[in-house]
Amino acid sequence: xxxxxxxxxxxxxxxxxxxxxxxxxxxxxxxxxxxxxxxxxxxxxxxxxxxxxxxxxxxxxxxxxxxxxxxxxxxxxxxxxxxxxxxxxxxxxxxxxxxxxxxxxxxxxxxxxxxxxxxxxxxxxxxxxxxxxxxxxxxxxxxxxxxxxxxxxxxxxxxxxxxxxxxxxxxxxxxxxxxxxxxxxxxxxxxxxxxxxxxxxxxxxxxxxxxxxxxxxxxxxxxxxxxxxxxxxxxxxxxxxxxxxxxxxxxxxxxxxxxxxxxxxxxxxxxxxxxxxxxxxxxxxxxxxxxxxxxxxxxxxxxxxxxxxxxxxxxxxxxxxxxxxxxxxxxxxxxxxxxxxxxxxxxxxxxxxxxxxxxxxxxxxxxxxxxxxxxxxxxxxxxxxxx
Amino acid sequence: xxxxxxxxxxxxxxxxxxxxxxxxxxxxxxxxxxxxxxxxxxxxxxxxxxxxxxxxxxxxxxxxxxxxxxxxxxxxxxxxxxxxxxxxxxxxxxxxxxxxxxxxxxxxxxxxxxxxxxxxxxxxxxxxxxxxxxxxxxxxxxxxxxxxxxxxxxxxxxxxxxxxxxxxxxxxxxxxxxxxxxxxxxxxxxxxxxxxxxxxxxxxxxxxxxxxxxxxxxxxxxxxxxxxxxxxxxxxxxxxxxxxxxxxxxxxxxxxxxxxxxxxxxxxxxxxxxxxxxxxxxxxxxxxxxxxxxxxxxxxxxxxxxxxxxxxxxxxxxxxxxxxxxxxxxxxxxxxxxxxxxxxxxxxxxxxxxxxxxxxxxxxxxxxxxxxxxxxxxxxxxxxxxxxxxxxxxxxxxxxxx
Numbered sequence: 001x002x003x004x005x006x007x008x009x010x011x012x013x014x015x016x017x018x019x020x021x022x023x024x025x026x027x028x029x030x031x032x033x034x035x036x037x038x039x040x041x042x043x044x045x046x047x048x049x050x051x052x053x054x055x056x057x058x059x060x061x062x063x064x065x066x067x068x069x070x071x072x073x074x075x076x077x078x079x080x081x082x083x084x085x086x087x088x089x090x091x092x093x094x095x096x097x098x099x100x101x102x103x104x105x106x107x108x109x110x111x112x113x114x115x116x117x118x119x120x121x122x123x124x125x126x127x128x129x130x131x132x133x134x135x136x137x138x139x140x141x142x143x144x145x146x147x148x149x150x151x152x153x154x155x156x157x158x159x160x161x162x163x164x165x166x167x168x169x170x171x172x173x174x175x176x177x178x179x180x181x182x183x184x185x186x187x188x189x190x191x192x193x194x195x196x197x198x199x200x201x202x203x204x205x206x207x208x209x210x211x212x213x214x215x216x217x218x219x220x221x222x223x224x225x226x227x228x229x230x231x232x233x234x235x236x237x238x239x240x241x242x243x244x245x246x247x248x249x250x251x252x253x254x255x256x257x258x259x260x261x262x263x264x265x266x267x268x269x270x271x272x273x274x275x276x277x278x279x280x281x282x283x284x285x286x287x288x289x290x291x292x293x294x295x296x297x298x299x300x301x302x303x304x305x306x307x308x309x310x311x312x313x314x315x316x317x318x319x320x321x322x323x324x325x326x327x328x329x330x331x332x333x334x335x336x337x338x339x340x341x342x343x344x345x346x347x348x349x350x351x352x353x354x355x356x357x358x359x360x361x362x363x364x365x366x367x368x369x370x371x372x373x374x375x376x377x378x379x380x381x382x383x384x385x386x387x
Numbered sequence: 388x389x390x391x392x393x394x395x396x397x398x399x400x401x402x403x404x405x406x407x408x409x410x411x412x413x414x415x416x417x418x419x420x421x422x423x424x425x426x427x428x429x430x431x432x433x434x435x436x437x438x439x440x441x442x443x444x445x446x447x448x449x450x451x452x453x454x455x456x457x458x459x460x461x462x463x464x465x466x467x468x469x470x471x472x473x474x475x476x477x478x479x480x481x482x483x484x485x486x487x488x489x490x491x492x493x494x495x496x497x498x499x500x501x502x503x504x505x506x507x508x509x510x511x512x513x514x515x516x517x518x519x520x521x522x523x524x525x526x527x528x529x530x531x532x533x534x535x536x537x538x539x540x541x542x543x544x545x546x547x548x549x550x551x552x553x554x555x556x557x558x559x560x561x562x563x564x565x566x567x568x569x570x571x572x573x574x575x576x577x578x579x580x581x582x583x584x585x586x587x588x589x590x591x592x593x594x595x596x597x598x599x600x601x602x603x604x605x606x607x608x609x610x611x612x613x614x615x616x617x618x619x620x621x622x623x624x625x626x627x628x629x630x631x632x633x634x635x636x637x638x639x640x641x642x643x644x645x646x647x648x649x650x651x652x653x654x655x656x657x658x659x660x661x662x663x664x665x666x667x668x669x670x671x672x673x674x675x676x677x678x679x680x681x682x683x684x685x686x687x688x689x690x691x692x693x694x695x696x697x698x699x700x701x702x703x704x705x706x707x708x709x710x711x712x713x714x715x716x717x718x719x720x721x722x723x724x725x726x727x728x729x730x731x732x733x734x735x736x737x738x739x740x741x742x743x744x745x746x747x748x749x750x751x752x753x754x755x756x757x758x759x760x761x762x763x764x765x766x767x768x769x770x771x772x773x774x775x776x777x778x779x780x781x782x783x784x785x786x787x788x789x
Binding site: 109111140141142143144145146147150152153154159160161162163164167169170171172173174175177178179180181182200201204205207208211212363364365366367368374375383384385 | 526531535536538558561569570571573609656
């Protein structure tokens, strides 16, 4: 809807190339080379030429800008104590969520760790549901009972949202197993971080996935810091894409949205034919591990601002759009303003949303709430009320 | 004050001498309401009286105890006789036939047929995808089962021995129990986690674990313990059909129990306790293998003129306080006999629940006989002393019913 608004506004411009005013919805394929090549392990890397379109790149920009704005809004909400507990922000890593979505369908499953706000958004989650959940309101995606680390969206096959580092990896292999069991041609993307890459359950799950040819794609979001410990201090071999040994791996520049899209597309085709594959996404987070972590005790501010200048995914998308004449500087700024308004509106709406009622404490404990009532084995009739 | 009871000195029921079981320093229980702890003393001169024949008599009585159960449906009709592990297998097979989403995963469940033969023949019938031989990685395959359950499959996860599931504790506690709640009801986790546990025949400390006490406080799961072929099959079927995660506790020593079960299909209610023997004088609550020790003690008690009401609680979480409560209201005395550890065990929770809810109906403090808080020793004689023996049960009943 916003895109068409843009093209409406742009018809007032008189530009020498009349073709230009229509490219915002232009889906004719264009091919762009990724900035860096892929490094592979036990497989042939995909080509650097990515098929995309103007409309797609514009949507990338917009989605990433929305995610960035959401995370920054969450930051200020946390500081004003409307969000409590743990809040892990994803800004800097948006290209991963957006690029992945571009390569897959909503029937493919995604499961990730606690840094899940943007992945939720990418799966089609609403901003207002995200903010409501963060602030513990009824409107939230988990009715306010999950919090920042427990976003889920079943109808879009987004399985969360898990607080314990690495515990989602076996779950993700279970999703892949279920897909294989029901013979659907879908895959599961199992996201974990460089910190979780040292968990035993990763290797247990890898073994099973490779043994049974499960369509699981394990994506290591390597943002180089496991909370406060850099990868060189926690891993003997920080080449996470090679850790699979017999499982092929691919190292991808995780801040180049086109490279992410290409890698995920390649991985999906691979997984459906040959079983699991590891994708190591080289990315970076600007915030600390969570809002309680300033993020400056274990890395220098220069490092953070350096990455922001050189590798920021949104800036790269912007440069791409400008250099390919897909949009003007002003159009992009307008788009960002719209996104900002969208996010502000969502925050305001979420703030209005009511907190859960006291009775909500006990709902969704058990299906059909057994414990106080005793149901027949098929849960169809209430046999007796206990005590 | 703790009441010390020296029990288990009898070598056989016929030479049972009640005088030997009375500790000289025992206080009068009904007056000393502060004490409901019953410590089984294992040492001293009584130790020399123990012999192998106690264990033999347990095995002999087990089948006879089953006959006193009140479930009438099993005794009508033709029925067929089978062993407990075969009953579990029958239940599993019937559910796998009925619903293509049911699958089994565990170590050696497929081609090997299961280390206790519960899944024998299933891999040949249903194929490798539905009866999965996993590598030895409890954490990963339990997590896998839970992840598959999130999409709608109904895995039955077998721990070769319940103790091994400690390695999957994170998956069971955080993911299995909590995902239904933290996702706001979006996901249900219809898994069944089952396996043999309990003290076996000199299996050693690490293979004689009773995990009921560790799992009981996980919110969101249900726990049931089977004790007869009839309820094993019924509970297995009900657990598979349930939308909630259910942990089914089996016992290593009960797999070879023989019983006649109905030919027609039946299911046992997951949350209901089983009335094993109705009575008037005292309520004895028990589950799993201790049911047989209790029934053995019951025979002695009946001979001595007591009329115990024996209830197999079956549902360890949640407790069937309805059946239990009705029984307490009738008899006013409760003895809990369990194989769990004393500290933080099922008996401890049950005692608290009974005291909270039925305090007015009690004429004596709730007494709980549990296993000793020790790792299970290898030596046979010592192992006997870690679990509750029928003679101790008899002594406790006599004490409570004064």
